[in-house]
Amino acid sequence: MRLTRFKTVRGRLLALLIAIALPIAGLTAVAAVTTYRTVIAAIELSQARAADDFAVRTRVWYRGALRTLLASGALIASGQPSKADCDASSRLLLDQVRGFRALRLVMSDGRVCSTSLDSGVAAGDMAAISAKLKELPSTRIWADNELAQARYDHVALGERSYLAIHARNIGGAMPQEALLLVNTELLDQVFDLGDDSEGMNVALLARGGRVVASRGEDPDISWLPAQERVPESKLRWEAPSRVGGERAYAARMVADPDFYVITSFDDAPVRAARLQFLVLLLAPLLTLTLLCLVYLRAIDSHCVRWLRGIEAAARARSTGKTARAVVAEEMPSDIRSVAEAFNTMVDEQEVRQRRLQTALDDNRFLxxxxxxxxxxxxxxxxxxxxxxxxxxxxxxxxxxxxxxxxxxxxxxxxxxxxxxxxxxxxxxxxxxxxxxxxxxxxxxxxxxxxxxxxxxxxxxxxxxxxxxxxxxxxxxxxxxxxxxxxxxxxxxxxxxxxxxxxxxxxxxxxxxxxxxxxxxxxxxxxxxxxxxxxxxxxxxxxxxxxxx
Structure with a gap:
């Protein structure tokens, strides 16, 4: 584009600005912002879905464990066995299913069958746990119906902790009440993070911040948020962790009102999105910068050079020197007009100044x-x-x-x-x-x-x-x-x-x-x-x- 086709300074500047700067800057900003928002939204959605996935896995595991408890209890109770036979059948079940550590059944006639593979879990302990869970409200059902009135909880006996599954008022030929204690290590399979789990941690928590099970890069669970937030259904937020530093968290309720799954993510995906945003923004802007240098060069050649000449002449006038602005044919017409008007003004001012000085001297004398x-x-x-x-x-x-x-x-x-x-x-x-x-x-x-x-x-x-x-x-x-x-x-x-x-x-x-x-x-x-x-x-x- 030949800027000399435009006869005014405004025409040259506006033509170059519209032709180069505005389209590139606008498209760059729109593309970079849109891409950044899309990527951030996708990251947040994937984090929320990860929490949903682990919550569904945990619910499926609990329902499977409940089905096993109900089926085993019905099988044991169907033959109306003696206490010795009931204990033997219960031990056989515990030996066959890895991770099941203790079982307690209360028959419809009041007989109690209690068996444990761990020496630290006595019949009295199981009875106390069963009585405690029986007083607590049942876990809210996940679908339109539930297999039984069940309560999922977490108990600690001595130095060991167990997942507790308690069912009552089963009805039919089944026992009236059943309690199953399961090793928490079984949830390691449920919380399998897979191969693409860098920067992610997951845990099953009980209300109050008690950790039931966890998996991730940080085994000491210092990645948990400094302040607990129990989700009503689902929740995603960003907060400081227990050791400081911002992390992203997503939580989903598993078993109301106590158990929920919480996942934690580092900011690597967000940093990658920001880097992508900067690349998308800066690459065109660097091109725009180069074009701006050319633009500034053109301004200096076709505008600023002449304006500085007028400015230098004006500043020389303030120091008492006689100076005139340079007038050339290659100057833009409006700047040349300003320079000619400036020179005419200087000539007239010098004449008036000489007359005024003479009159002032005469007046001072008089x-x-x-x-x-x-x-x-x-x-x-x-x-x-x-x-x-x-x-x-x-x-x-x-x-x-x-x-x-x-x-x-x-x-x-x-x-x-x-x-x-x-x-x-x-x-x-x-x-x-x-x-x-x-x-x-x-x-x-x-x-x-x-x-x-x-x-x-x-x-x-x-x-x-x-x-x-x-x-x-x-x-x-x-x-x-x-x-x-x-x-x-x-x-x-x-x-x-x-x-x-x-x-x-x-x-x-x-x-x-x-x-x-x-x-x-x-x-x-x-x-x-x-x-x-x-x-x-x-x-x-x-x-x-x-x-x-």
Whole structure:
């Protein structure tokens, strides 16, 4: 596919992506996931069927053993033999059938026939076992009918354990009750795992986790689940084994309510399925990766190379260098259009920037000169008021001194804000200290005193520092004019990182006068909030926010 047929970047990228990436990725994912799910489902089904198979084998064995017990009991009881003959017939049966270890029959007339091949199994033991099993509920039937009321159980006598098959209420010519004890090794044939049994274990368990018989690679049955789960009918789950590690388990009830078969499987089939899944997924994806490399190469050749040129020109502009984006005939039309528009924009921006810089320089010069003129004019006005003040006495002299002090506030504000040739915020501590000095020099009497306790590093713009100075002068001037011999302290301190408090205090209680209407305008200009009113020695306090 020739990507140059597509005139836009979007067309080239979408064409290559649709033609290569999407079909391969979609088909690969669908095929791999479908295969993996199918294999996992087959593994789980085979594990469940294995448990079913062993359960059916066990049921068939139990039914066969029950048939043998019933048939033998009927044969022995048919001739109404004496106890000696009954014992002899029972021993003959036990000798003939491998694995049958003990037999007990209770005839309809009450006679008991009890025989055992093991010395550890006495007649009294068999009677106790028979009485115990007779009290337990019968095993639930497996089909529509059952040969007799039977109970399948597991008993231990001494160091040996037996499978117990107990039948009662048989009826007819048969004994009223029969008990057969069978060696558990007979179940080894039932639980034959065959040749294809790697990783599989099986056991017949009684409720409570008692192991009746087991076969598998792990003879110490550590493969059993750490927590017992008795199936109501059938069950498959995954859980940690007794020695740790996840295993798969399948269980099937054999003889309700106690006996069930449990099978265990390692994760080898699942690992094989995962490996197959990875192969099915990665093999096409590796091909897709190779195609993606070609795709990235094409993107770099037909798109990224030109975009990087525009980016490099833009970044060079940020460092103050003059740069233009490269424009070539082989570029895609839309990228070439962007590069041409970028170069046009750069040309126009440079022209505007030169004009703006020239205008800015002129404005800075004019502003600087204007502020110098204002500062010089204020100094002239202050000097003129100071000279005029000499020709007056009493209230007129006090009014001129007050006016001179206020003009000095303006002059000091402009002096501080233009200290470095450019307008900048004014430090509150330096400004207030200068205002305190000017008040002390201009409007206090000989028996009065004014001082400052300034503990802040905050700064305010010139349009806020000027009304702040006017406010301080206004409050101090009214008190100094009305109270002879008074001492005033101006306190400036930080409340928090962005707030300062300005407070004025006298050394005695004074009679407070109503501030002029202009005072409210000053507070609005400063954006100050009154923290405390004028009362007693306190002349007032205000809080002002600033930029930390």
């Amino acid at each position: 502003v600087r000169e204007l502020h110098h003129r204002v500062k010089n004019s204020l100094q002239v006005v202050q000097s003129y008021i100071g000279l005029t003040k000499r020709d007056y006495r009493s209230e007129a002299r006090w009014a001129l001194a007050d006016a001179e002090c206020r003009v000095h506030v303006l002059s000091a504000a402009y002096r501080f804000t233009l200290a470095d040739g450019e307008m900048q915020p004014v430090r509150v501590d330096l400004f207030i200290d200068d205002v305190v000095t000017m008040i002390s020099n201009l409007i206090r009497r000989r028996d009065q005193w004014i001082s400052g306790r300034i503990e802040t590093g905050a700064s305010l713009s010139v349009d806020r520092i000027i009304p702040l100075g006017f406010m301080v002068v206004d409050v101090a001037s009214r008190v100094l004019r009305s109270t002879p011999g008074v001492s005033i302290t101006i306190i400036v301190s930080d409340i928090d990182a962005s707030t300062i408090e300005i407070a004025l205090e006298a050394d005695r209680d004074i009679a407070h006068s109503q501030p002029p209407k202009l005072f409210a305008g000053l507070l609005a200009q400063i954006e100050a909030v009154q923290a405390g009113g004028a009362e007693g020695r306190r002349l007032g306090s205000w809080r002002v926010r600033h930029r930390a």
